[in-house]
Amino acid sequence: MKEIYISILCLFIFFYPSQLNAFDFAPEVGDIAPDFNLSGVNKFFKNKSQYGLNDFDNKWIVLYFYPKDFTTGCTIEAKGFSDLKDKFSKYNAEIIGISADSEDSHDNFCNEKSINYTLLSDPNGLVSTKYGSWIPPYSDRNTFLISPERKIMSRWISVTPINHANNVLNRLKQIT
Numbered sequence: 001m002k003e004i005y006i007s008i009l010c011l012f013i014f015f016y017p018s019q020l021n022a023f024d025f026a027p028e029v030g031d032i033a034p035d036f037n038l039s040g041v042n043k044f045f046k047n048k049s050q051y052g053l054n055d056f057d058n059k060w061i062v063l064y065f066y067p068k069d070f071t072t073g074c075t076i077e078a079k080g081f082s083d084l085k086d087k088f089s090k091y092n093a094e095i096i097g098i099s100a101d102s103e104d105s106h107d108n109f110c111n112e113k114s115i116n117y118t119l120l121s122d123p124n125g126l127v128s129t130k131y132g133s134w135i136p137p138y139s140d141r142n143t144f145l146i147s148p149e150r151k152i153m154s155r156w157i158s159v160t161p162i163n164h165a166n167n168v169l170n171r172l173k174q175i176t
Contacts, residue, residue, distance in 0.1 A: 026132030026142055026157055033063070033146045034130035038098065040120035041106045049103070051120055053150060060093035060176070062168055064143040065133035067072050069101045069119075070111035073161045077141070078109070080165030094146075098122050099139050133159075136145070136165050143168060145175075 006101045027034065037052040053061070062081070066074045081088075088095055095117040101109070106119040120127075125134035133142040141161065145154040145168060154171050156164070 027141050027152050029152055031152050033150045033152055036127040038120040039103055041103055042118040043110050056094045058148050061146040062095045065128055065139040066139040066141055069105045077161035078115050084165050084169050085116050091176050
């Protein structure tokens with residue numbers, strides 16, 4: 001009898017791998033977004049180095065986690081959000097990227113790739129872990145759309161970077 005259950009479980013995993021997302025540890029839609037306080041960079045706020053959710057009061061927040069500055073997928077994703085920043089702003093939304101990279105790496109990444117929003121450094125993965133986005137030593141590519149009331153309104157787990165920013169913007173348009 002035990003073998004039958006194991007066989008059914010194996011078949012389920014094989015035929016329905018997308019259902020495995022139900023076992024992730026990321027906050028769910030409707031949960032209050034975990035707060036944080038991280039160092040980071042934003043080329044428009046040169047004198048500011050610490051950021052938390054309270055720094056974005058009364059704003060929608062696109063909070064995305066990514067593995068590493070200057071890698072192909074991460075650059076595609078970061079540029080996608082940069083290219084659409086003005087459109088996100090029309091919906092009162094701020095974009096925040098988080099990875100384990102240092103502030104210096106983020107600063108160079110922002111300057112070289114013209115990233116026009118806040119990038120935060122989470123070297124030990126503490127905040128990434130709160131959001132179910134930590135696979136040591138990197139953050140997993142997850143995104144959370146957070147309301148001004150700090151509720152998670154949408155989430156994307158293990159995303160593909162191409163066209164992701166457009167998908168997030170379209171969802172923001174739908175719910176605002």
